[in-house]
Amino acid sequence: MAKTSQSNMSSWLKQPGVLAALPASLFLLIGFAGPLLLVVAYSFMPSKTFTLLQAPTIENYSSIISDSYYISFFWSLAMALTTVVLLFIICYPIAYGMAKLFNKWANLVTALIAVPILISENIRLFGWVLILLKNGVFDGSMQSLFGLSISGLLFTVPAITLGLVYVYLPFMLFPLVIGISMVPETLKEAASDLGATRWQIFREIELPLSMPGLMIGGILTFVLVLGSLAEAKILGGQAIVMIADDIESAFTFAQNWPKGSALSVLLIALSGIIVFLLFRRVDLDRVIGRR
Amino acid sequence: MKASRSQNLSRRFIILWTGVVIAFLYVPMIAVVLASFSKQRYFKFPIQSWTDKWYQKAFSSLSVRELLWTSLSVAALVTIISVVLAFFGALAFARYDWKGRKLYQRLILLPIFFPQAVLGLAMLLWFSAIGVITSWQTAVFAHLVWITPIVILIMSIQVYSFDPALEEAAYDLGATRWQVLTEITLPILSPGIISGAIFAFLLSWGNFPLSLFTTGADQTIPEWLYAKMVSGYTPMVPTLGSLTLSSAAVFLLIAYIIWLAISARQRRMENR
Numbered sequence: 001m002a003k004t005s006q007s008n009m010s011s012w013l014k015q016p017g018v019l020a021a022l023p024a025s026l027f028l029l030i031g032f033a034g035p036l037l038l039v040v041a042y043s044f045m046p047s048k049t050f051t052l053l054q055a056p057t058i059e060n061y062s063s064i065i066s067d068s069y070y071i072s073f074f075w076s077l078a079m080a081l082t083t084v085v086l087l088f089i090i091c092y093p094i095a096y097g098m099a100k101l102f103n104k105w106a107n108l109v110t111a112l113i114a115v116p117i118l119i120s121e122n123i124r125l126f127g128w129v130l131i132l133l134k135n136g137v138f139d140g141s142m143q144s145l146f147g148l149s150i151s152g153l154l155f156t157v158p159a160i161t162l163g164l165v166y167v168y169l170p171f172m173l174f175p176l177v178i179g180i181s182m183v184p185e186t187l188k189e190a191a192s193d194l195g196a197t198r199w200q201i202f203r204e205i206e207l208p209l210s211m212p213g214l215m216i217g218g219i220l221t222f223v224l225v226l227g228s229l230a231e232a233k234i235l236g237g238q239a240i241v242m243i244a245d246d247i248e249s250a251f252t253f254a255q256n257w258p259k260g261s262a263l264s265v266l267l268i269a270l271s272g273i274i275v276f277l278l279f280r281r282v283d284l285d286r287v288i289g290r291r
Numbered sequence: 292m293k294a295s296r297s298q299n300l301s302r303r304f305i306i307l308w309t310g311v312v313i314a315f316l317y318v319p320m321i322a323v324v325l326a327s328f329s330k331q332r333y334f335k336f337p338i339q340s341w342t343d344k345w346y347q348k349a350f351s352s353l354s355v356r357e358l359l360w361t362s363l364s365v366a367a368l369v370t371i372i373s374v375v376l377a378f379f380g381a382l383a384f385a386r387y388d389w390k391g392r393k394l395y396q397r398l399i400l401l402p403i404f405f406p407q408a409v410l411g412l413a414m415l416l417w418f419s420a421i422g423v424i425t426s427w428q429t430a431v432f433a434h435l436v437w438i439t440p441i442v443i444l445i446m447s448i449q450v451y452s453f454d455p456a457l458e459e460a461a462y463d464l465g466a467t468r469w470q471v472l473t474e475i476t477l478p479i480l481s482p483g484i485i486s487g488a489i490f491a492f493l494l495s496w497g498n499f500p501l502s503l504f505t506t507g508a509d510q511t512i513p514e515w516l517y518a519k520m521v522s523g524y525t526p527m528v529p530t531l532g533s534l535t536l537s538s539a540a541v542f543l544l545i546a547y548i549i550w551l552a553i554s555a556r557q558r559r560m561e562n563r
Binding site: 012015016017018019020021022023024025027028031032034035036038039042052090093094096097098101102109112113115116117118119120121122123124125126127128129130131133135136137139140141144166169198220223224226227228229230233234244247248251257260261264267268271275279284285 | 297302304305306308309312313315316317318319320321322323325326334335336337375376377379380382383384386387388389390391392395396397398399400401402404405406407408409410412413414415416417420432433435436439440443451489490493494496497498499500504512513516517520521528529532535536539540543
């Protein structure tokens with residue numbers, strides 16, 4: 001019995017796919033799974049300690065629940081939800097155009113939208129600081145054109161929302177394009193011939209059939225916003241504290257690794273559940289490979 | 292198909308809206324470049340007088356050179372290592388059919404969905420636990436954890452369209468494994484490999500949340516920019532910002548030309 005399972009194991013290992021998967025998998029085992037397990041272990045250590053050699057405790061979690069951390073969790077969730085809804089409304093017409101209307105122009109539009117991803121987030125957010133600043137691009141133009149002074153735009157919740165929508169737009173758009181291009185034109189024509197209205201076609205055909213792309217885009221942006229740090233700090237000043245900010249200060253200013261680890265575990269668990277629910281419903285071969 | 296008036300209208304709306312959103316994406320970058328040429332110590336719009344003195348200052352500054360060098364070394368190493376890891380990773384993702392592939396596809400993509408700031412902090416804990424002092428080399432490791440899965444995803448898109456029959460034909464004609472790899476698989480997949488390398492280089496070049504916690508005493512440009520932004524405005528922020536922006540643009544242009552040349556050559560080979 002033991003012998004057959006061993007030979008099964010070695011024949012499984014000899015598949016070319018397994019061999020090809022090994023280097024990256026081993027690397028991520030050391031570089032990703034290892035640190036994660038360490039964070040989980042630290043989250044059960046007594047507060048403000050730097051070793052793993054103490055008796056485990058759940059004091060970090062209970063103090064997080066009794067403390068005011070729910071406020072930053074609330075803000076992160078609220079910002080994530082707002083961003084996803086706004087992005088869906090902003091991106092749907094563009095995605096539709098890229099999948100169905102633009103034809104040979106679609107590649108150019110794709111490139112123009114993808115290039116900013118490759119420019120450092122900090123520089124792009126700094127551009128918004130320059131625009132929203134008192135005497136900045138927006139305020140300055142209003143002053144010289146209409147004599148109106150509109151300051152106080154920076155360091156507000158709408159400014160953070162703007163930054164989040166701005167940074168994560170491509171992550172909603174591209175999955176949506178794939179989703180919408182999976183909807184067969186013939187189906188829509190048939191529905192139209194049978195007398196369906198534009199709204200009915202959208203609700204009954206386009207939306208359900210492009211759902212895999214919509215789900216990937218929505219959940220990708222949701223999780224990214226949930227863990228975002230730079231937008232709230234650069235554009236928000238002290239307006240709100242999001243959860244990643246709390247985690248950072250627990251690790252750095254407070255020097256409380258176990259508390260920071262426990263907060264991280266909660267954030268990871270929250271994002272993990274969402275991603276897991278997504279992956280159970282989506283077939284990656286079909287979406288990425290268009291098989 | 293009947294093209295009614297309302298269809299024409301919505302078509303126009305979509306084109307207009309796309310233009311507006313693309314402008315929205317580029318306006319902040321233009322603002323950064325404009326600010327870097329402003330003479331005033333504090334940014335004020337409309338800009339009254341122009342200067343290139345901040346650029347002269349940046350080019351003669353030793354600390355700026357050091358920042359550039361650190362960022363460049365990290366990005367170059369990350370690109371080379373991630374492309375090698377991801378090449379095989381993408382073959383396992385999309386080319387071969389093997390037991391456990393579905394699970395692998397899901398697990399390997401997890402780091403992309405992971406909050407980067409938390410990943411950076413987890414790495415910091417990890418390095419201190421195993422007794423490694425953080426420096427730009429540890430940042431390379433941290434970047435790789437996040438960037439390798441992205442490169443796997445990008446290369447997989449190309450691998451899906453790769454016809455395995457070509458490899459099999461080469462084997463039947465007596466080619467060795469090495470010959471098949473270097474003469475069939477690599478050349479056909481090269482556009483995907485180059486796209487992957489472009490993403491790897493630029494994502495590492497611009498990365499902030501991972502570098503913040505894993506570079507130790509070394510500093511990359513995005514870290515420096517953040518530190519200066521938070522502690523107070525200096526005209527060097529837009530200047531260095533524009534410099535990294537334009538170097539990324541130049542890099543992208545060169546890479547695009549290479550990519551065009553390679554895919555054109557491939558099309559010629561296919562037509563023969």
